[in-house]
Amino acid sequence: VVHWLMKKFNIPLTVLSHLGGHSAKRTHRAPPDEHGNPVPIGFLIMKTLKDYIDSTLSNQITVRTGTTVTRLLQRTDFRTGVKCIYGVEYRIRADSASKEKETLEADAVILTTGGFGCDRTNNGVMSKYRPDLLGFPTTCGDFAVGDGVLMGQEIGAELVDMDKVQLHPTGFIDPKNPGNPTKFLAPEAIRGSGAILVNQKGERFVNELDLRSVVSKGIIDNCAEYEGTNSKFAWCIMNKATQFLFGDKVLDFYKDRLGLFSVATDLADIASITGCPLNTLMKTINEYADAEQQGICKKTRKVVFPSSISVNDREFLIARVTPSIHYCMGGLNINAAAEVQEIIPGKVVGSHRHIRRLFAAGEVTGGVHGNNRLGGNSLLECVVFGRIAGFRAAALNQREGFDSGCLKEEEWTLVDLREVRNTDDKYGRNTREYRFNLNGSLQKTGLKVGQFIAIRGEMDGEMLTGYYSPITRPDDEGVIGILCRPDYKGGPIVKLLQYIRPGCILEREKNPEIWFLGWWNWGFTYASDF
Ligand SMILES: Cc1cc2nc3c(=O)[nH]c(=O)nc-3n(C[C@H](O)[C@H](O)[C@H](O)COP(=O)(O)OP(=O)(O)OC[C@H]3O[C@@H](n4cnc5c(N)ncnc54)[C@H](O)[C@@H]3O)c2cc1C
Structure with a gap:
């Protein structure tokens, strides 16, 4: 779908981010606009698709708001x-x-x-x-x-x-309205750019890039409640290098428009704003810099250090962040x-x-x-x-053959791969069920017990054909499944199936086509799902 959004709708998902809990940079988002302003990715996708509906499909789709x-x-x-x-x-x-x-x-x-x-x-x-x-x-x-x-x-x-239910560790506490139960999200990329979290003693207590659940628990277990609320909170500290990596313009939105960051000139200023002891803060930063040198923080097991930090840094941004319900x-x-x-x-x-x-x-x-x-x-x-x-x-609406079955004797039908299920537990080691969509969501195969289908597809100029007994029931709607071994015992057609990715409905140019020939009488017992 990333390629679909990029190619068909020109959505520039060109920036790769390393988010919390990920082992590599793999989250696509859009770069800032020409003025350097952030482009929220959900908004961009929704707006582009809505514009497409308004301009191209308006005579087919009616949107009722309110x-x-x-x-x-x-x-x-x-x-x-x-x-x-x-x-x-x-x-x-x-x-x-x-x-x-x-x-x-x-x-x-x-x-x-x-x-x-x-x-x-x-x-x-x-x-x-x-x-x-x-x-x-x-x-x-x-x-x-x-x-x-x-x-x-x-x-x-x-x-x-x-x-x-997921708690996101970094909902911003707005110092002007700390009790507001709805929080602005401090985006994952803030920690992904190297922001560190400290408790009220000025100590780091968690790998900032760990899973959201781990970081949230870290805050709940190690931090104090924000005054006048029941919310445990941590201080989120960004030095200049981190701000640059995240995007200064983007930060301006949170800092100037929303007032969610305080500006601190140096560590002493952070100590006076947060109330954390300066000595502890200095020790924390020195330990973090050492850990970066060694490639691992022994205390929190952090191994990715997106940006460097030093006790001599100037111009910090600091925010109060609290675990907030984020996703179900x-x-x-x-x-x-x-x-x-x-x-x-x-x-x-x-x-x-x-x-x-x-x-x-x-x-x-x-x-x-x-x-x-x-x-x-x-x-x-x-x-x-x-x-x-x-x-x-x-x-x-593809009702053709709805009652009589959609696969026709002696006729080839083009099908899409829906999913590949690992069936080791059910049918023995190294077995897979390949489930294909019938072209109509409510269509049935029309096969009878004992009937087989032929499958063919072309790979490297060679036409491969295999014969299978469906593993789905004749009255299952919209789907037909076959059982294969994904190794050499599966026969030549399995080689072809391995090149097909489920869900590639609209990307046929990248995928070999699979055709079903319904049906083929071999007289073996029907391999039922029961
Ligand atoms: C602040 C924030 C930042 C996020 N950032 C990211 C991110 O960067 N990347 C990411 O992958 N995910 C992110 N998420 C999660 C992601 O945005 C949501 O999970 C996603 O938007 C859910 O989309 P949805 O279409 O399922 O539902 P929603 O976007 O929640 O939309 C549901 C819609 O249904 C409407 N609705 C509800 N009930 C009814 C009803 N009875 N009748 C009519 N309409 C109804 C609502 O009004 C709403 O318009 C973020 C979430 C939040 C809160």
């Missing part, structure tokens, strides 16, 4: 229990006092309502899953109250990792096609299925980031799954 979706419209097939979404109920915000609601019917609904980081209610999502975090400030917008999660839950969608790793469970999942009651194996016509992408989803999201990965996830969700939602 509306609050309140419910998903759903039908259940009482024979099979399969749920199907057919639209939403919503309220015009200006009318929020009135109970009147309107409905909008749709072929598909994609939920992109964000997380629940700003839910401060006593009986809300945060209080249910992480009551211990209710007193923490947040960097999230006041709309992030978990509406999508609740609407999904109401119709039986599965929620995953709901207790995994939990949310609606989706599969690799961005389809929202539900648990089939009473099933142990093959226990999930998708809720028809309901997709989700972005922070409303759960399970994508594990215990703790790395910086930069949310916008990445939004674009990856947003694109897949849009593509699969649009593919709902």
